Amino acid sequence: MVKPNFFDKARILVTGGAGFLGSHLCERLVDEGHYVICLDNYFTGTKRNIYHLLDHKNFEPIRHDLVNPIFLEVDEIYNLACPASPIHYQYNPVKTVKTAVMGAIHMLGLAKRVKAKILQASTSEVYGDPTVHPQKETYWGNVNTIGLRACYDEGKRCAETLFFDYHRQNRVNIRVVRIFNTYGPRMHPNDGRVISNFIVQALRGEPLTIFGDGSQTRSFCFVDDMIEGLVRMMNGPDDFLGPVNLGNPGEYTIHEIAQEIIRLTGSKSRLELLPAPMDDPKRRRPDISLAKERLGWTPKVDLEEGLTRTIQYFRELLSRA
Numbered sequence: 001m002v003k004p005n006f007f008d009k010a011r012i013l014v015t016g017g018a019g020f021l022g023s024h025l026c027e028r029l030v031d032e033g034h035y036v037i038c039l040d041n042y043f044t045g046t047k048r049n050i051y052h053l054l055d056h057k058n059f060e061p062i063r064h065d066l067v068n069p070i071f072l073e074v075d076e077i078y079n080l081a082c083p084a085s086p087i088h089y090q091y092n093p094v095k096t097v098k099t100a101v102m103g104a105i106h107m108l109g110l111a112k113r114v115k116a117k118i119l120q121a122s123t124s125e126v127y128g129d130p131t132v133h134p135q136k137e138t139y140w141g142n143v144n145t146i147g148l149r150a151c152y153d154e155g156k157r158c159a160e161t162l163f164f165d166y167h168r169q170n171r172v173n174i175r176v177v178r179i180f181n182t183y184g185p186r187m188h189p190n191d192g193r194v195i196s197n198f199i200v201q202a203l204r205g206e207p208l209t210i211f212g213d214g215s216q217t218r219s220f221c222f223v224d225d226m227i228e229g230l231v232r233m234m235n236g237p238d239d240f241l242g243p244v245n246l247g248n249p250g251e252y253t254i255h256e257i258a259q260e261i262i263r264l265t266g267s268k269s270r271l272e273l274l275p276a277p278m279d280d281p282k283r284r285r286p287d288i289s290l291a292k293e294r295l296g297w298t299p300k301v302d303l304e305e306g307l308t309r310t311i312q313y314f315r316e317l318l319s320r321a
């Protein structure tokens with residue numbers, strides 16, 4: 001019998017594949033020899049992120065909005081489609097909830113039908129403004145259900161619920177990772193996230209906008225480390241469904257991040273204090289002992305190296321603009 005096309009390869013669907021994390025993931029999976037279908041509605045992602053893959057024989061982009069169902073034949077699904085930066089997910093909050101919840105339902109339905117393994121890109125935002133520090137997976141979180149961040153936080157929490165219910169009810173083979181703040185090349189220059197904002201402001205000689213007094217903390221993971229964690233989780237043991245924290249436990253105040261970016265760019269920019277946004281979490285740091293133990297995963301790229309590589313990316317991007 002003649003073998004149908006590409007069935008000797010794993011067919012992997014990456015939703016949100018033209019975004020920051022998704023494009024790095026597509027690249028990694030194509031490099032490993034898999035057949036990658038990249039699904040995106042280009043809300044925050046861009047074709048520029050995947051230009052270099054478009055001609056590859058094992059890469060196939062599809063323009064599709066995940067709030068609608070789609071029928072495909074795949075072996076694995078990485079579900080990343082969802083705006084991730086506060087200004088983007090608050091732009092159309094109802095759509096954000098639909099993407100997180102309807103998107104999860106449609107992808108879980110697909111996984112159930114074709115018996116695909118499916119990984120959900122959840123978030124540290126499920127912990128809200130945490131009262132436990134650092135955050136372990138056993139912490140249930142502290143989210144304001146009616147605040148400006150709730151469309152994202154509650155959407156992602158509901159998606160986790162759906163993943164575990166599809167697993168219990170329909171035996172879908174799931175994986176859930178809780179991603180902490182991740183940065184690196186291909187972040188959107190206008191997405192308002194702190195690292196991209198500060199680097200772009202520093203390179204343009206504009207003031208670095210600190211929201212609040214800058215004492216709030218975050219822990220920043222370089223993109224290469226995050227992609228390694230996602231792939232390890234997808235390929236990890238079948239009895240380890242998560243949720244598992246993935247992030248770099250190095251914790252910095254936003255003020256320290258601003259000063260470090262000024263130092264590394266050699267910028268003369270000053271700092272400007274602006275009002276804090278609603279429900280801005282005050283502290284965030286992952287406890288990653290579970291990922292270390294079950295996946296043998298630990299981040300390798302320190303803040304100085306990661307920022308240097310990200311600054312280089314934005315320097316080139318801005319010089320072309």
Ligand code: NAD
Pocket residue numbers: 015016017018019020021022039040041042043044045046064065066067079080081082083084085099121122123124178179180181182183188
């Ligand atoms: P991103 O905005 O760069 O990527 C999201 C992608 O999803 C974009 O390409 C966007 O166009 C696409 N998308 C949005 N809505 C869609 C829809 N309805 N249908 C189809 N595609 C849609 O963000 P990112 O940082 O790459 O985040 C990717 C995933 O990781 C998200 O699910 C996010 O919640 C999660 N995450 C990221 C971080 C981080 O720090 N980067 C932290 C926690 C969780």
Ligand code: UDP
Pocket residue numbers: 085086181192193194195197198209210211212216218254276277280281
């Ligand atoms: N932040 C800031 N200035 C900016 C952008 C963000 O001070 O120009 C702060 C923001 O208030 C938050 C932290 O940096 O306390 C991280 O914000 P980001 O949007 O990157 O991620 P998240 O809040 O989702 O963790």
